[in-house]
Amino acid sequence: MTARRLIRFGSLGYLALILVAPVGLIFWRAFEHGWHPFWVAISNPDAVHALKLTLEVTLVAVPLNTVFGVLCGLAIVRHRMPGMGLVNALVDLPMALSPVVVGLSLYLLYGRQGWFGPWLTDHGVRVLFAYPGILLATTFVSLPFVVREVVPVLREIGTEQEEAAATLGARAFTTFRRITLPAIRWAVAYGVVLTTARSLGEFGAVAIVSGGIAGRTQTLTQYVQASYDNYSQTSAYAAAVLLAGLAILTLLLMTKLRPREEVHGNRGA
Amino acid sequence: MAIEARNVTKRFGDFVALDDVSIEVESGSLTALLGPSGSGKSTLLRVIAGLERADAGDVFISGKEATALAPQKRGVGFVFQHYAPFKHMTVWENVAFGLSSRKRPKAEIAKRVDELLELVQLKGLGKRYPSQLSGGQRQRMALARALAPEPEVLLLDEPFGALDARVRVELREWLLRLHDEMHVTTIFVTHDQEEALELADSIVVMNKGRVEQIAPPRQLYDEPANEFVMSFVGPVNKLGDAWVRPHDIELRHEPNGSTREAQIERVVRLGFETRVDLVRDDGERLHVQLTRDEADQLELDAGDIVYLRTRHERTFTA
Amino acid sequence: MSQLAVDAARLPRARGRALGRPALSSGLALGYLSVIVLVPLAALSVKGAQGGWHHFWQVAWNPESKAALELTLGLSLAVVAINAITGTALAWTLVRDDFPGKGIVNTLIDLPFALPTIVAGLTLLALYGPTGGVGVNVAYTRWGVLLALLFVTLPFVVRTVQPVLIELDREMEEAAASLGANKLTIFRRIVFPHLLPALLSGVALAFARAIGEFGAVILISGNLPFKTEVASLYVFQRLNSGDEQGAAALAVLLLVISLGVLLGIGGVRRWAVRHDR
Numbered sequence: 001m002t003a004r005r006l007i008r009f010g011s012l013g014y015l016a017l018i019l020v021a022p023v024g025l026i027f028w029r030a031f032e033h034g035w036h037p038f039w040v041a042i043s044n045p046d047a048v049h050a051l052k053l054t055l056e057v058t059l060v061a062v063p064l065n066t067v068f069g070v071l072c073g074l075a076i077v078r079h080r081m082p083g084m085g086l087v088n089a090l091v092d093l094p095m096a097l098s099p100v101v102v103g104l105s106l107y108l109l110y111g112r113q114g115w116f117g118p119w120l121t122d123h124g125v126r127v128l129f130a131y132p133g134i135l136l137a138t139t140f141v142s143l144p145f146v147v148r149e150v151v152p153v154l155r156e157i158g159t160e161q162e163e164a165a166a167t168l169g170a171r172a173f174t175t176f177r178r179i180t181l182p183a184i185r186w187a188v189a190y191g192v193v194l195t196t197a198r199s200l201g202e203f204g205a206v207a208i209v210s211g212g213i214a215g216r217t218q219t220l221t222q223y224v225q226a227s228y229d230n231y232s233q234t235s236a237y238a239a240a241v242l243l244a245g246l247a248i249l250t251l252l253l254m255t256k257l258r259p260r261e262e263v264h265g266n267r268g269a
Numbered sequence: 270m271a272i273e274a275r276n277v278t279k280r281f282g283d284f285v286a287l288d289d290v291s292i293e294v295e296s297g298s299l300t301a302l303l304g305p306s307g308s309g310k311s312t313l314l315r316v317i318a319g320l321e322r323a324d325a326g327d328v329f330i331s332g333k334e335a336t337a338l339a340p341q342k343r344g345v346g347f348v349f350q351h352y353a354p355f356k357h358m359t360v361w362e363n364v365a366f367g368l369s370s371r372k373r374p375k376a377e378i379a380k381r382v383d384e385l386l387e388l389v390q391l392k393g394l395g396k397r398y399p400s401q402l403s404g405g406q407r408q409r410m411a412l413a414r415a416l417a418p419e420p421e422v423l424l425l426d427e428p429f430g431a432l433d434a435r436v437r438v439e440l441r442e443w444l445l446r447l448h449d450e451m452h453v454t455t456i457f458v459t460h461d462q463e464e465a466l467e468l469a470d471s472i473v474v475m476n477k478g479r480v481e482q483i484a485p486p487r488q489l490y491d492e493p494a495n496e497f498v499m500s501f502v503g504p505v506n507k508l509g510d511a512w513v514r515p516h517d518i519e520l521r522h523e524p525n526g527s528t529r530e531a532q533i534e535r536v537v538r539l540g541f542e543t544r545v546d547l548v549r550d551d552g553e554r555l556h557v558q559l560t561r562d563e564a565d566q567l568e569l570d571a572g573d574i575v576y577l578r579t580r581h582e583r584t585f586t587a
Numbered sequence: 588m589s590q591l592a593v594d595a596a597r598l599p600r601a602r603g604r605a606l607g608r609p610a611l612s613s614g615l616a617l618g619y620l621s622v623i624v625l626v627p628l629a630a631l632s633v634k635g636a637q638g639g640w641h642h643f644w645q646v647a648w649n650p651e652s653k654a655a656l657e658l659t660l661g662l663s664l665a666v667v668a669i670n671a672i673t674g675t676a677l678a679w680t681l682v683r684d685d686f687p688g689k690g691i692v693n694t695l696i697d698l699p700f701a702l703p704t705i706v707a708g709l710t711l712l713a714l715y716g717p718t719g720g721v722g723v724n725v726a727y728t729r730w731g732v733l734l735a736l737l738f739v740t741l742p743f744v745v746r747t748v749q750p751v752l753i754e755l756d757r758e759m760e761e762a763a764a765s766l767g768a769n770k771l772t773i774f775r776r777i778v779f780p781h782l783l784p785a786l787l788s789g790v791a792l793a794f795a796r797a798i799g800e801f802g803a804v805i806l807i808s809g810n811l812p813f814k815t816e817v818a819s820l821y822v823f824q825r826l827n828s829g830d831e832q833g834a835a836a837l838a839v840l841l842l843v844i845s846l847g848v849l850l851g852i853g854g855v856r857r858w859a860v861r862h863d864r
Contacts, residue, residue: 098799105627160353168367201703204801247701
């Protein structure tokens with residue numbers, strides 16, 4: 001029994017020191033003087049703009065990656081075609097890649113001397129230091145999550161139900177809408193939650209392509225950094241707490257959606 | 270002919286699942302595709318349903334060329350081995366699916382589904398989800414679902430494979446009655462020769478992607494076309510080059526002309542029947558099936574030397 | 588291991604006529620992936636390779652970049668070692684132990700996945716920085732960078748090892764015990780070999796994350812060359828001083844390491860499938 005206690009207190013102690021205490025502390029710091037300072041800090045125009053920009057990016061990146069994620073999952077699991085091995089490998093890459101590398105790649109592609117940069121500039125499209133660049137960076141880093149959740153579920157449900165629908169006269173799209181999609185919906189929902197969390201929190205890739213101009217191209221995470229660098233700790237903590245609150249909301253949603261395999265059968269209609 | 274497959278070949282990579290297979294199935298019949306696993310029987314069924322596209326050969330359904338037709342347009346009902354229930358739909362919605370995806374009027378769908386649920390004895394369970402049904406009930410739901418769009422042909426892939434023995438026997442009888450009522454042309458796949466013999470009008474025996482024999486049950490049992498059919502359908506003994514059924518052997522205590530000698534290893538009493546396990550002096554083992562009375566009269570005991578005479582001994586030239 | 592087993596079972600032949608048009612969804616998926624991921628990385632690689640191999644090394648390999656890369660690798664290896672132990676211990680605690688609040692702890696494990704990295708860095712500074720008031724100050728030190736990396740990599744090993752531990756057949760351990768093995772022997776010879784593939788995947792993911800981490804370390808490291816400047820910070824700093832070539836060169840190295848780790852994980856998975864019953 002002593003060994004068990006040692007492992008329990010060792011591992012939980014580690015968790016407390018590394019995770020719980022620091023995260024708890026910023027909440028305490030943000031609210032130690034009540035709601036008012038927090039509210040003042042968070043309603044500063046730059047902060048509000050940063051939050052808006054972050055949400056605008058997230059609201060586009062998440063649907064894009066959700067549609068792609070489902071399509072890509074179907075392609076990987078159902079259609080064994082040449083090139084799918086490559087797709088399967090590439091999909092994981094954003095998870096293993098430094099966000100700085102992502103940002104730099106976009107910077108080099110859309111920059112003044114990049115492959116697309118000059119042509120786009122000539123046509124009046126600004127990617128770097130503007131919304132499209134931030135969107136591209138965010139989409140890149142949050143790309144794998146829906147795919148990764150959908151693929152194992154698609155494998156697990158197999159093709160029998162879809163085949164059954166086909167023999168019953170359902171056309172491909174009907175089958176997708178009425179059979180495949182309901183079967184993977186919890187996986188999609190879970191993937192969407194993860195994609196959203198990642199999109200809201202992206203920092204490194206965006207830091208390179210956005211320029212971080214306060215009130216214009218600064219996302220909420222960049223606002224945290226800028227505030228900290230400007231010794232405006234109250235603002236930094238307030239924005240950080242807002243992001244942390246969103247993260248905790250994500251966690252709660254994840255917990256709610258996690259045991260999805262068991263509920264597949266009975267949560268219908 | 271309700272269904273015809275002509276010279277169908279299907280490969281999965283290097284594996285030849287169907288090798289130039291041709292079968293014909295009469296309208297209204299109940300046909301079994303019988304064979305060991307890997308014999309190609311399920312693949313043939315899937316080719317007929319359009320779930321698998323043959324590499325070569327043609328498929329005709331009700332006289333119409335169906336080779337390139339999508340499964341949606343073949344008018345076949347298919348019951349999957351594990352039933353493939355739509356887990357997120359109720360029993361009622363499952364059965365209605367084929368009709369609702371054809372956009373039939375609501376009232377017609379409701380009427381038909383209720384009829385079918387009654388037919389498969391699931392009335393009152395329409396609001397349940399498949400996970401709340403027993404294996405046999407799921408089976409019947411799958412059957413009702415396949416029958417709902419009024420298919421010309423019903424295809425069943427190992428329909429009783431996933432059920433326990435008692436339910437299996439019940440369902441067999443029930444399916445037989447259903448077929449007698451509905452007269453829809455039915456093909457079912459099975460590896461169980463007893464099931465095929467009991468249910469089918471006609472049996473297609475398959476092995477290694479080829480058709481070994483097509484015949485009614487009785488003919489298949491009495492006049493097997495080759496060694497494979499002989500050994501796969503019904504129990505069998507091999508005596509040198511000859512094959513003989515265990516119930517086609519007589520035992521006596523005295524030698525007599527053409528009899529062969531063997532020693533009794535064990536006598537197993539199985540209710541009405543008694544099985545005698547024998548070993549010959551060249552090490553060959555065989556089983557003999559006797560009625561209880563026959564066995565009692567002979568007073569057989571382990572260790573006894575007996576002499577056997579065969580009826581209907583069969584040899585096949587390779 | 589269930590997922591891997593399923594993969595293995597379904598791999599040999601995905602049967603059936605695909606529903607819908609395979610070319611359509613595959614084409615769309617591939618096109619999207621190319622626009623978002625492939626083309627930018629190609630642009631990076633081309634930029635990095637500009638001027639040939641010799642030039643690449645000249646740019647990529649200067650004392651400062653070398654120090655940054657060495658520090659990054661060293662810290663990432665430390666992260667791997669620490670996570671292997673703490674991650675396994677946490678997974679064990681969550682699966683085999685019982686204590687009040689277990690559900691909350693289980694949920695908390697994922698927090699570093701959900702928390703923006705910049706927030707992670709800030710929280711660590713708040714407690715372990717100059718104004719933390721707990722008597723330690725790791726700001727602008729390698730310890731601080733290590734702490735940040737441990738924070739963001741915490742879930743990986745727990746979340747790969749935990750499901751394997753849940754599915755592990757307890758009868759094997761009981762059998763070993765009935766054969767006279769003590770607890771340590773049972774762990775070493777029965778449990779550990781089963782955990783190994785998942786553990787390797789977990790530490791590989793943690794390694795890849797640690798190699799490239801940026802947001803969590805930017806505040807805490809202070810970005811001191813030769814002391815706390817890790818590879819991603821070096822790339823960022825090169826770019827900010829207008830040296831695209833130098834930034835691209837080290838970024839290409841990071842990309843290669845990430846690809847290597849992914850291939851490694853793929854290899855571990857295939858190996859695990861082959862040896863898993």
